[in-house]
Amino acid sequence: MTTAVLPLDLLDLDALLTDEEREIRAVVRRLVDDKVRPHVAGWYEHGHAPVRELARDFGAQGLLGMHLTGYGCAGTSAVAYGLACLELEAADSGVRSLVSVQGSLAMFAIWRYGSEEQKQRWLPGMAKGELIGCFGLTEPDHGSDPAGMATRARRDGSDWVLDGGKMWITNAPVADVAVIWARTDDGVRGFAVPTDTPGFTAREITGKLSLRASATGEIVLDGVRLPDEARLPGAEGLRAPLSCLTEARYGIVWGALGAARDCLHTALDYAVHRTQFGKPIAAFQLTQAKLADMALELQKGWLLALHLGRTADRGALRPEMVSAGKLNNVREAIAIARQCRTILGANGVSGEYPVLRHANNLESVLTYEGTSEIHQLVLGQRLTGIAAFG
Ligand SMILES: Cc1cc2nc3c(=O)[nH]c(=O)nc-3n(C[C@H](O)[C@H](O)[C@H](O)COP(=O)(O)OP(=O)(O)OC[C@H]3O[C@@H](n4cnc5c(N)ncnc54)[C@H](O)[C@@H]3O)c2cc1C
Numbered sequence: 001m002t003t004a005v006l007p008l009d010l011l012d013l014d015a016l017l018t019d020e021e022r023e024i025r026a027v028v029r030r031l032v033d034d035k036v037r038p039h040v041a042g043w044y045e046h047g048h049a050p051v052r053e054l055a056r057d058f059g060a061q062g063l064l065g066m067h068l069t070g071y072g073c074a075g076t077s078a079v080a081y082g083l084a085c086l087e088l089e090a091a092d093s094g095v096r097s098l099v100s101v102q103g104s105l106a107m108f109a110i111w112r113y114g115s116e117e118q119k120q121r122w123l124p125g126m127a128k129g130e131l132i133g134c135f136g137l138t139e140p141d142h143g144s145d146p147a148g149m150a151t152r153a154r155r156d157g158s159d160w161v162l163d164g165g166k167m168w169i170t171n172a173p174v175a176d177v178a179v180i181w182a183r184t185d186d187g188v189r190g191f192a193v194p195t196d197t198p199g200f201t202a203r204e205i206t207g208k209l210s211l212r213a214s215a216t217g218e219i220v221l222d223g224v225r226l227p228d229e230a231r232l233p234g235a236e237g238l239r240a241p242l243s244c245l246t247e248a249r250y251g252i253v254w255g256a257l258g259a260a261r262d263c264l265h266t267a268l269d270y271a272v273h274r275t276q277f278g279k280p281i282a283a284f285q286l287t288q289a290k291l292a293d294m295a296l297e298l299q300k301g302w303l304l305a306l307h308l309g310r311t312a313d314r315g316a317l318r319p320e321m322v323s324a325g326k327l328n329n330v331r332e333a334i335a336i337a338r339q340c341r342t343i344l345g346a347n348g349v350s351g352e353y354p355v356l357r358h359a360n361n362l363e364s365v366l367t368y369e370g371t372s373e374i375h376q377l378v379l380g381q382r383l384t385g386i387a388a389f390g
Pocket residue numbers: 101135136137138140141142143144145167168169170171210211216364367368369370371372373374377388389390
């Protein structure tokens with residue numbers, strides 16, 4: 001099974017990419033076709049993906065922390081990183097999540113806020129995929145409002161002692177290092193916590209009906225004692241984890257389009273081959289209206305993503321722009337996935353086709369990295385000057 005090349009690019013938007021960007025995309029597409037697509041339905045069904053193996057494969061191709069510079073990172077443009085996210089998520093949102101959390105959350109936090117020693121210790125191994133990172137912000141009782149976090153870090157002599165818990169943490173069950181955000185007497189601080197530190201445990205969350213090809217965990221911090229060198233010295237206040245989220249959300253703006261594209265490819269192919277009432281279902285006007293509307297939304301979302309990418313590459317990307325992109329592209333992607341499912345009829349609920357898997361995955365993508373409602377509130381605040389969060 002390989003990525004189908006069907007005429008979804010109605011507007012010839014590919015012409016807006018450079019040769020180098022197309023080449024990077026082709027490399028990622030080949031990697032995904034080789035290492036992910038043949039297996040991903042099975043990983044999803046069994047609720048288990050070979051995260052370590054995948055991380056090594058992705059690391060060998062320079063995909064982990066690819067938009068960061070130095071420390072073994074590839075240093076590509078934001079657009080190239082976005083195109084990679086799209087190709088990864090065309091296979092599965094869980095696989096793209098592995099790369100996003102590693103590169104945009106865990107590695108970015110250390111790269112942006114860590115000491116030189118922390119960067120040397122963690123980043124080269126993480127770029128190669130030999131070390132896996134996770135990012136613990138959400139707690140059982142504090143999701144959309146991380147300012148209320150209950151996890152505490154208190155000073156004990158020159159050490160820090162962390163107590164609390166984090167919930168819904170991607171990669172946590174397999175991570176070597178956890179970036180943990182905790183409240184201190186001076187506000188929120190971040191810590192790069194080796195996961196073999198006594199008192200640190202990560203339990204896999206089982207029974208998810210979404211993102212099943214991704215390892216998600218609950219972290220318990222029970223008197224986790226760390227030297228001050230584990231604190232990310234540049235991270236002060238909630239602004240720090242929020243800036244990491246902006247990085248990761250940018251990847252989602254592109255990634256969600258990949259899931260939608262894969263659904264549309266599948267539905268288009270199905271519609272031209274499936275016959276009812278003596279003709280292909282693609283010959284019915286109602287089916288064509290669905291296909292036309294979906295292709296249009298996909299292309300509009302892609303233009304939005306490219307605009308954000310080019311803006312990021314000029315250093316002018318603002319968080320609310322990323323909110324606009326995440327809100328629109330995930331919302332449209334999930335609508336496309338659900339619409340494509342209708343075109344497949346009963347086969348639409350079968351794991352033999354990727355469509356319902358993508359739709360189910362996108363439920364998580366809609367919720368994590370800021371729910372749609374939170375991004376609406378971000379845009380509402382920008383438009384009105386009034387914060388309506390609380
Ligand atoms: C598979 C998966 C992986 C994840 N990975 C990570 C990870 O790696 N690291 C991490 O830190 N977190 C992770 N998360 C957690 C995710 O970021 C949170 O689930 C998300 O922020 C929402 O928090 P919540 O689930 O507590 O929902 P809540 O905050 O309780 O929200 C519930 C509902 O209320 C709405 N709501 C909340 N506040 C408002 C408001 N002011 N106005 C209007 N509506 C509001 C929300 O939009 C939502 O619809 C992951 C989640 C999932 C599902």
